[in-house]
Amino acid sequence: MTQPLIEIRSAPHVQGPKSVETIMRHVVYSLLPICAFYVFQYGISALASILVVTAACLFAERYFVRTGTQAGRLSDYSAVITGLLLALTLPPGFPLWMGAVAGLVAIALGKALFGGIGFNVFNPALVGRAFVQAAFPTAIATYTPSFLAGRFTEFIPSSLAWPLMIPADAAIWLKAKNLDALAGATPLAKWKFDGVLANAGDLLTSLSGNMAVGPAPVLILVCGAYLALRRFMDWRIPLAIIGSAALTAWLLYAFDGVRYPNPFFMLFSGGLILGAVYMATDMATSPVTPKGMWVYGALIGLLTVVIRYYSGLPEGVMYAILIANAASPLIERITQPVPFGRGVLDRAKKRATYPLNPGYISREEASAVTPKKRFLPKKPKK
Amino acid sequence: MKLVSYFRGEAFQRGVHPPSCKLTAERKIRRLPFPPKVTVPLSQHIGKAPRPIVRVGQEVLRGQPIARSDEWLSVPHHAPLSGVVEFIGLRPGMRGTWVESIVIRAHPGATQEDLWGRPRDLSQASGQDILQAIWDTGMVGLGGAAFPTHAKLSVPKQAKVHTLVVNGCECEPYLTCDHRVMVEHAHDLIHGIRYAMRATGAVRAIIGVEDNKPDAVAVLRQAIAWAGAGGAFPEGTIHVEAVPTKYPQGAERMLIMALFGTEMPAGGLPIALGMVVSNVGTLAALGALLPAGRGLTERVVTITGPGVARPGDYRVILGTPLKFVLDYAGVPAVDALDARQVILGGPMMGQAIGSLDVPITKGVSGVLVFRHEDMQEREARQTYPCIKCGECVESCPMGLNPSTLGMLAAKREYDQMGERYFLGDCFECGCCTYVCPSNIPLVQQFRVAKQILREKAAA
Ligand code: SF4
Ligand code: SF4
Numbered sequence: 001m002t003q004p005l006i007e008i009r010s011a012p013h014v015q016g017p018k019s020v021e022t023i024m025r026h027v028v029y030s031l032l033p034i035c036a037f038y039v040f041q042y043g044i045s046a047l048a049s050i051l052v053v054t055a056a057c058l059f060a061e062r063y064f065v066r067t068g069t070q071a072g073r074l075s076d077y078s079a080v081i082t083g084l085l086l087a088l089t090l091p092p093g094f095p096l097w098m099g100a101v102a103g104l105v106a107i108a109l110g111k112a113l114f115g116g117i118g119f120n121v122f123n124p125a126l127v128g129r130a131f132v133q134a135a136f137p138t139a140i141a142t143y144t145p146s147f148l149a150g151r152f153t154e155f156i157p158s159s160l161a162w163p164l165m166i167p168a169d170a171a172i173w174l175k176a177k178n179l180d181a182l183a184g185a186t187p188l189a190k191w192k193f194d195g196v197l198a199n200a201g202d203l204l205t206s207l208s209g210n211m212a213v214g215p216a217p218v219l220i221l222v223c224g225a226y227l228a229l230r231r232f233m234d235w236r237i238p239l240a241i242i243g244s245a246a247l248t249a250w251l252l253y254a255f256d257g258v259r260y261p262n263p264f265f266m267l268f269s270g271g272l273i274l275g276a277v278y279m280a281t282d283m284a285t286s287p288v289t290p291k292g293m294w295v296y297g298a299l300i301g302l303l304t305v306v307i308r309y310y311s312g313l314p315e316g317v318m319y320a321i322l323i324a325n326a327a328s329p330l331i332e333r334i335t336q337p338v339p340f341g342r343g344v345l346d347r348a349k350k351r352a353t354y355p356l357n358p359g360y361i362s363r364e365e366a367s368a369v370t371p372k373k374r375f376l377p378k379k380p381k382k
Numbered sequence: 383m384k385l386v387s388y389f390r391g392e393a394f395q396r397g398v399h400p401p402s403c404k405l406t407a408e409r410k411i412r413r414l415p416f417p418p419k420v421t422v423p424l425s426q427h428i429g430k431a432p433r434p435i436v437r438v439g440q441e442v443l444r445g446q447p448i449a450r451s452d453e454w455l456s457v458p459h460h461a462p463l464s465g466v467v468e469f470i471g472l473r474p475g476m477r478g479t480w481v482e483s484i485v486i487r488a489h490p491g492a493t494q495e496d497l498w499g500r501p502r503d504l505s506q507a508s509g510q511d512i513l514q515a516i517w518d519t520g521m522v523g524l525g526g527a528a529f530p531t532h533a534k535l536s537v538p539k540q541a542k543v544h545t546l547v548v549n550g551c552e553c554e555p556y557l558t559c560d561h562r563v564m565v566e567h568a569h570d571l572i573h574g575i576r577y578a579m580r581a582t583g584a585v586r587a588i589i590g591v592e593d594n595k596p597d598a599v600a601v602l603r604q605a606i607a608w609a610g611a612g613g614a615f616p617e618g619t620i621h622v623e624a625v626p627t628k629y630p631q632g633a634e635r636m637l638i639m640a641l642f643g644t645e646m647p648a649g650g651l652p653i654a655l656g657m658v659v660s661n662v663g664t665l666a667a668l669g670a671l672l673p674a675g676r677g678l679t680e681r682v683v684t685i686t687g688p689g690v691a692r693p694g695d696y697r698v699i700l701g702t703p704l705k706f707v708l709d710y711a712g713v714p715a716v717d718a719l720d721a722r723q724v725i726l727g728g729p730m731m732g733q734a735i736g737s738l739d740v741p742i743t744k745g746v747s748g749v750l751v752f753r754h755e756d757m758q759e760r761e762a763r764q765t766y767p768c769i770k771c772g773e774c775v776e777s778c779p780m781g782l783n784p785s786t787l788g789m790l791a792a793k794r795e796y797d798q799m800g801e802r803y804f805l806g807d808c809f810e811c812g813c814c815t816y817v818c819p820s821n822i823p824l825v826q827q828f829r830v831a832k833q834i835l836r837e838k839a840a841a
Contacts, residue, residue, distance in 0.1 A: 012812035118767035341648035
């Protein structure tokens with residue numbers, strides 16, 4: 001045998017199956033049904049919006065990667081996720097040119113500015129959305145009802161506004177369709193400004209009537225569950241958000257059932273579920289420590305409800321997540337895991353097979369004294 | 383994941399499940415032929431290297447001591463072959479540097495029987511005598527750490543040991559040498575355990591075996607019942623326990639956690655809990671060597687990997703050059719451009735070596751060969767910045783935060799790593815790097831950081 005070429009690497013020499021690309025790709029897969037449902041709700045306007053916003057994100061990503069401003073590659077799919085999520089948070093009739101601006105800003109200010117994938121402090125999609133919310137306050141508040149007849153053949157007129165032009169007023173268009181302008185308000189806005197409460201069951205599926213709502217929370221939860229089960233997403237964050245939002249809303253509801261809506265309405269209206277499952281779980285902007293994830297989620301849930309109730313805005317998810325993003329390095333600092341052997345030392349003693357001190361020495365005695373642990377998660381008898 | 387592990391009672395948190403790839407678990411241990419020449423490095427273990435006590439040109443018999451030291455943390459070496467000392471000097475070592483070694487050329491036609499050993503009766507020997515006998519065999523931990531066994535088994539005056547934990551987990555993928563030893567040399571193992579118990583004063587021994595080796599558990603239980611009935615030791619003092627299969631179950635503190643549900647205090651040793659941990663391969667070898675009064679001249683090595691034609695567990699003479707080993711195990715003909723990777727040890731913690739002149743030493747539990755194809759996928763992985771997915775935090779068995787540690791390492795804030803983030807607790811198991819989707823060489827960074835901190839501390 002001649003001396004072969006030998007490669008040298010450092011241990012470990014095997015590697016787990018997950019890579020950044022696979023994670024991101026699966027997130028994109030799981031978003032596709034949600035996007036399809038969105039298109040089903042709002043027709044070609046929604047489709048155009050998704051395509052334009054995503055294209056804008058990809059364009060910006062490619063530009064910044066090419067110029068070396070940020071790390072990562074186009075093929076890591078992270079810009080696709082940003083684009084899809086951003087499009088899902090915008091109203092379906094959002095002027096396409098504004099959508100493109102939102103996409104560009106999301107990547108430029110939300111991601112490239114910090115150095116690209118992994119370095120961003122804020123969720124880029126939300127940065128994009130926050131920007132257009134400030135820049136185009138009317139357009140972003142203009143919703144149109146879902147399931148309009150002819151949605152697959154006709155654009156919502158505001159979609160096609162020329163760049164830098166004010167979009168057509170949706171109310172006129174709606175009147176022509178024999179719907180009053182109120183139909184264009186989101187359930188949250190209706191509750192906030194008119195005191196009209198939508199049925200939580202209807203909100204859950206988004207299917208009934210001409211409601212101005214986003215994709216069905218049920219569908220989002222199912223897609224999220226898929227991701228969580230395949231471990232492409234952390235399950236703690238959505239659970240913490242939903243739990244803490246429900247708890248806060250329920251407490252307030254129990255305190256004053258007239259002034260505050262019931263907790264189910266809180267959970268399933270607006271972007272809470274989408275935010276909890278897809279926005280807040282953005283890896284780069286959430287804490288890495290398991291305990292920190294709970295804290296972070298709880299903070300978002302709490303802030304969302306508080307903003308919705310006490311601020312002038314109908315929707316609070318976006319700001320809640322952005323604030324929590326900013327707080328996440330701090331949360332991480334105070335929730336560092338306790339290293340093995342440095343915490344309370346008897347943590348798992350109850351599941352031990354052998355007591356530490358051999359007061360007995362025979363096996364039979366051992367099984368008589370301690371519960372057999374495996375496959376039997378029984379609590380030790382006191 | 384956590385939920386699942388709770389219900390299955392996996393006794394330490396976190397950890398990973400790499401594919402086990404135990405290609406050779408069913409094959410009998412075979413003997414590798416004697417090579418024409420062996421290279422015995424003087425430093426094969428943790429601690430001081432012994433001094434050679436032979437001269438160039440001197441004839442040696444198999445089993446004859448060829449290097450010795452009076453230092454406590456040092457062990458003697460024995461001639462693995464009957465032959466002539468050809469050279470004493472620098473030879474390539476596994477860490478890339480050249481190390482002081484003794485080269486012995488075999489006598490053609492020598493029977494290669496161990497003629498040096500003097501059988502002795504240790505049945506009445508005291509613990510101290512047994513320790514001395516263990517020292518004389520030149521035994522070190524065969525599991526990979528290569529810590530001198532007599533030092534490990536000796537109990538300091540103020541401490542008391544009640545339990546001998548026998549580590550038969552073999553949690554590294556691919557490796558099966560401990561598994562085969564348990565199945566084929568159960569009786570040697572039991573003898574070894576008895577000696578170790580007497581040396582340490584332990585009243586019970588618990589063999590922890592990962593539950594992916596049910597055959598080993600069955601064989602051991604039977605052997606114990608048989609030996610116990612024969613009156614070799616008080617009945618019920620040796621137990622076999624199947625522990626969940628999970629990497630790194632074979633780490634001392636993880637195994638103790640699995641068996642006793644106790645976290646070993648950070649920075650402590652098992653002796654603080656009244657325990658001594660030893661590996662099955664070590665004890666089985668002791669069980670065979672001690673009564674025969676011989677020295678350690680061979681060990682069982684798993685030679686495996688996708689690049690090996692006849693993978694298996696081989697009984698290899700210490701000092702056999704890798705080239706000879708791989709030739710015999712059938713690494714297909716080599717085209718100079720067909721790069722490959724040769725690893726000593728397991729795939730998670732093993733050491734990639736740069737030259738096939740490196741010999742098998744006492745601490746080598748496996749030789750793993752990956753072809754270029756096998757590494758290509760890994761090679762093609764892009765490295766990204768840390769995306770803070772938290773996978774590493776969830777897999778670090780020591781409960782560290784490799785994500786933050788990695789970021790600090792990139793910023794060269796080594797002091798921070800050591801003080802605030804407990805870098806010193808990391809035992810380089812590789813779990814964090816294994817799971818990292820961004821393909822960040824975390825362990826490598828930690829090794830460098832630890833080295834720098836060590837140098838700082840020394841300065
Ligand atoms: S190598 Fe160190 S930091 Fe990484 S998982 Fe193992 S113990 Fe934890
Ligand atoms: S596994 Fe890698 S990418 Fe994920 S948090 Fe750890 S270091 Fe960062």
